[in-house]
Every structure is written in structure tokens, then in C-alpha cells.
Amino acid sequence: MDIATATVLAKYLGAGLAMIGTIGAGIGIGLSVGGAVQAMGRNPDATSTIQTNMILGVAFAEAVAIYCLVVSLILLFVI
Amino acid sequence: MNSMKKLIRIVIVLGIFVFLCGILPRLVPTILPTISIEAEPVFCIGGGLIDGCKGGFAVTNSLLATALVDVLLIGLFWSVTRKLKEVPSGAQNFLEAMIEILFNQARQIAGSNAAKIFPVGATIFLFVFFANYMELVPFVDSVGYVHHAEGKTQGYELDKSTPEGSAVVFLNPKCRVITEEAFGRLTKAAQQSRADAGCQAPISATSEDKGWAVVPTVRTATTDINTTLALALAAVAATQIFGVMGHMPHGKKGVGAVLTGIKRYLSKFFNIGGLRKEGVGKIFGAVDLFASLLEGLSEFVKIISFTFRLFGNIFAGTILIFVVMSLIPYVGPVAALLLETFVGVIQAYVFMMLTFVFMNTAAQTHGEGGH
Structure with missing residues (x-):
């Protein structure tokens, strides 16, 4: 295997591996939304407050997944 | 009788679906646009675009989009706030509702x-x-100038139907310019389909001619x-x-x-x-x-x-x-x-x-x- 083929291979492999990081964000978002929905079920009056905080939490967790995505996009299209 | 009608209806819907998803894309193939992470310059103030806009100010397509959004927002709010009414209607009503929702979030x-x-x-x-x-x-993101692909971008070949010296050119979606080394990695069927479509031979890795790509005039600002x-x-x-x-x-x-x-x-x-x-x-x-x-x-x-x-x-x-x-x-x-x-x-x-x-x-x- 020559260098050029190895580079291409490593590029795609790296892009795929980078996306493994999104597993954590997925679990985090699932947990926070699950908790928020339970809380809304118990106390429907507090829905608006819970929803706001939930979206903020989801945004923070999602940011981590987006970092992975950006890394893999850079591997695919820039390097 | 009724079930017969239902069956015909299902067949017709399926037929339209197959036509749109399977046949039409074959007849009128579409292009995967060249994806570039950085914004491309559209024109250059005080310099030449060809030499990478040295010493000038490159106006990129995302900058144009930003200006467009600014004009849109300022125009919208200016035109509405000129003639405010006691009882809002139309655009004023919409904007007031929007601002109220945002303000409630801030107050919360x-x-x-x-x-x-x-x-x-x-x-x-x-x-x-x-x-x-x-x-x-x-x-947006689709209409623009066709230019020579540069850097890592692999462009497309010009379609044979493009008239000489024409302002509007057609790219051949079946012929993406590839290097010899990438061509070798393709399957036999893919190599054959390139040959059938009349594509040119693959280029060498050091070649400057990388085909043609579209630089969109306006690109989504936040990309x-x-x-x-x-x-x-x-x-x-x-x-x-x-x-x-x-x-x-x-x-x-x-x-x-x-x-x-x-x-x-x-x-x-x-x-x-x-x-x-x-x-x-x-x-x-x-x-x-x-x-x-x-x-x-x-x-x-x-x-x-x-x-x-x-x-x-x-x-x-x-x-x-x-x-x-x-x-x-x-x-x-x-x-x-x-x-x-x-x-x-x-x-x-x-x-x-x-x-x-x-x-x-x-x-x-x-x-x-x-x-």
C-alpha cells in the first residue's frame, strides 16, 4: 500500500472514528429529555420553565457532538 | 369494485413515485455540488480575482448573504415602524408577536x-x-459562476452540448474529474460507465486541470x-x-x-x-x-x-x-x-x-x- 492510498484510507477511517464521540452526546440528550418529560408529566404547570432549561442542556450536550462532526468534516473536506 | 379502484390508485401513486425517484434522475442526472468549508470569493475590490485577490478585499459569497440578510431585516423593520398603528395588523402584528415571544423569554x-x-x-x-x-x-447555494476547480476540489467536465463561447455552460454529472490513482480504485462497472458516458481519461495527481466547479453567488451566511x-x-x-x-x-x-x-x-x-x-x-x-x-x-x-x-x-x-x-x-x-x-x-x-x-x-x- 503506497502513501497516497494510505492517506485516503486514514482520512475516511479517521472521519468515521471521530463520529464515535456522538454516542456520548446521544446518551446525554436522551437522558436529559427523558428527565424533562417525566418532570413535565408530574408537574405540567412547570412545563415552560422545564422546557427552557431542557433546550439549554440539550444544546450543551449537542455542542460536543457538533465538535465531532466538525472534526470529521474537516478530515473529509479540508485535509 | 371498490377494492379494484383502491388498487389502481395505489399503482398510480407507486408509479409516480418510481418515476420521480428512479427514472427521472436517470434521464436528468443531478450534480453533487463541490463542498468547500471556506467561503469562496465572488468578486474582488482593488485586486484581481485570478491571483487570489492579493492586496484587495475579497467579497465572499457568505458576505453577500450577510449583507442580504441585513438589508432584508433593516428594510422589514424600517418599513413597518414608519406607520405604526394602534391596533396592529399584517406585518406589524407578526413582528410584534415575534418580539413579544422573545421578550417573554428574556423576562423569564x-x-x-x-x-x-x-x-x-x-x-x-x-x-x-x-x-x-x-x-x-x-x-441560494446553487446558482453561481462556473470556474476552474482549485486545490482539493475535484470539478466536473463540461458537457458536450455546451455551445462554443456560451455564457451558460452545462457540466456533465457523470464525469467527475478524478486522478489515475482514484480511477484504479473504482469497480469495473464504474470504470465502464465512465467510458460509456464519454468522459476524458483520468488526470495525473500533479495535473493543474481539475475540471470545472460552480461557485455559488450567495451561500448561506452561517455556513x-x-x-x-x-x-x-x-x-x-x-x-x-x-x-x-x-x-x-x-x-x-x-x-x-x-x-x-x-x-x-x-x-x-x-x-x-x-x-x-x-x-x-x-x-x-x-x-x-x-x-x-x-x-x-x-x-x-x-x-x-x-x-x-x-x-x-x-x-x-x-x-x-x-x-x-x-x-x-x-x-x-x-x-x-x-x-x-x-x-x-x-x-x-x-x-x-x-x-x-x-x-x-x-x-x-x-x-x-x-x-
Whole structure:
């Protein structure tokens, strides 16, 4: 295997591996939304407050997944 | 009889579906646009575009989009606020409802401070909202100039049907320019289909002629990392200013009050008060100092997280639309566009909410913290 083929291979492999990081964000978002929905079920009056905080939490967790995505996009299209 | 009619109806719907998804894309093949992470210059002020706009100011396609959004927003609000009515209707009604929703969000977070932080967050929301929705507008990201592909980009060959010296050219979607080495990796069937389509021979790795690519004249503003970085810097800078304002002594104005505010605000990030204590208190003071330094670091992390959250979401969305449009061009994009409608508004909302929250926390003094 020559260098050029190895580079291409490593590029795609790296892009795929980078996306493994999104597993954590997925679990985090699932947990926070699950908790928020339970809380809304118990106390429907507090829905608006819970929803706001939930979206903020989801945004923070999602940011981590987006970092992975950006890394893999850079591997695919820039390097 | 009835079931027969139903069957015919199902067959007709399936037929339309197969035609749109399977046959039409074969007859009228679509192109996967060349994906570039940086914005491309469209024209150059005070320099030549050919030599990379040296010494001039390159106007990129995302800058044009930003200007378009600005014109749209300013025009909309200017035209509506010229003739305000007591009982709103039409556009005024819509904008008032929108502003009211945003203001309620600010009030929920900041309470009495809402009126002070509202302009920053609302401006960001409106700009990001309109900029994100630009990717749903037809011709954005798709109409532009055809030029020689450069750098890593692999362009397409010109179609044979293009007349000599014509202003409008056709690219051949079946003939993407590839290197010899990449050609060798293709399957036999793929190599054959390239030959059938009448493509030119693969180029060598060092070749300069990489075919033709479309540079869109207008590209979604938030798919350029510079736009989102600028927004993030503005939001975080506003947070710092508001933090200093919140720490100023009550009811006082002038340079002295501002300096006191800056001093008090900075003590949040360089908390050396604990080090002056005696004995064990000194250790806790050192821990406090370390924690406060981390707090300072988190201000820079905010910039990064703001930047990449918006950029990553919208850029990934654009790529999704590109890829779906090239694979299932006539039905598929509906799903992708629907998803992007959702993502666009959510990201604008999240950007605004985080700005509100950060500004509100920055303004909280030690005494009243955590209310």
C-alpha cells in the first residue's frame, strides 16, 4: 500500500472514528429529555420553565457532538 | 369494485413515485455540488480575482448573504415602524408577536434586567434566524459562476452540448474529474460507465486541470465559520460589558464607577481574596483561585462553543441537502428541508437563550448570586 492510498484510507477511517464521540452526546440528550418529560408529566404547570432549561442542556450536550462532526468534516473536506 | 379502484390508485401513486425517484434522475442526472468549508470569493475590490485577490478585499459569497440578510431585516423593520398603528395588523402584528415571544423569554431568565439584555439577544436571534432560513430559499447555494476547480476540489467536465463561447455552460454529472490513482480504485462497472458516458481519461495527481466547479453567488451566511465566530465574539463581548455594568456601584456614574465595576467583575476570574487568610484558609483560598481561573477559561470556551455549534449544525445541514438532492433529487429533499426548517429556528433560539443566560450570570454579584 503506497502513501497516497494510505492517506485516503486514514482520512475516511479517521472521519468515521471521530463520529464515535456522538454516542456520548446521544446518551446525554436522551437522558436529559427523558428527565424533562417525566418532570413535565408530574408537574405540567412547570412545563415552560422545564422546557427552557431542557433546550439549554440539550444544546450543551449537542455542542460536543457538533465538535465531532466538525472534526470529521474537516478530515473529509479540508485535509 | 371498490377494492379494484383502491388498487389502481395505489399503482398510480407507486408509479409516480418510481418515476420521480428512479427514472427521472436517470434521464436528468443531478450534480453533487463541490463542498468547500471556506467561503469562496465572488468578486474582488482593488485586486484581481485570478491571483487570489492579493492586496484587495475579497467579497465572499457568505458576505453577500450577510449583507442580504441585513438589508432584508433593516428594510422589514424600517418599513413597518414608519406607520405604526394602534391596533396592529399584517406585518406589524407578526413582528410584534415575534418580539413579544422573545421578550417573554428574556423576562423569564433575567427578570427585571430583561430590558437591558433583550436587544443583544433579539438582534442575534433575528439575524441567525433569517440567515439560517436562507438555505431553504431556492437558488441560494446553487446558482453561481462556473470556474476552474482549485486545490482539493475535484470539478466536473463540461458537457458536450455546451455551445462554443456560451455564457451558460452545462457540466456533465457523470464525469467527475478524478486522478489515475482514484480511477484504479473504482469497480469495473464504474470504470465502464465512465467510458460509456464519454468522459476524458483520468488526470495525473500533479495535473493543474481539475475540471470545472460552480461557485455559488450567495451561500448561506452561517455556513461560513467567520460569520459564526463574529457573532460569538459579539455575544461574549456583550456579556463582559454587561457583567461590568452589573458590578458597578448602584446609582453612581462616571469613570470611577466603571473602574470599580471592572475591578469587581475581574475579581470573579482572579479570586485572590482567600490567599490573604491565615492557616488552613490559605489552602481553600488557593482552591478558590484555581476555580476562578477556570471560570476565566470558560469565557473563551464560550466563544468556541458558540462558533462551532451554529457552524456545525448549519453546515452539516447544507451538506445533507446537497447529498440528498444528488441522490434522490425529486422527492427526497422534502424530508431534509423539513429537518432544516426545524434546525434553523432551534439554533437561532439556542444562540439567543445562551446569550441571555450568560449575560444574566455575568451580571450577578456575589451577594445576590444564585437567586
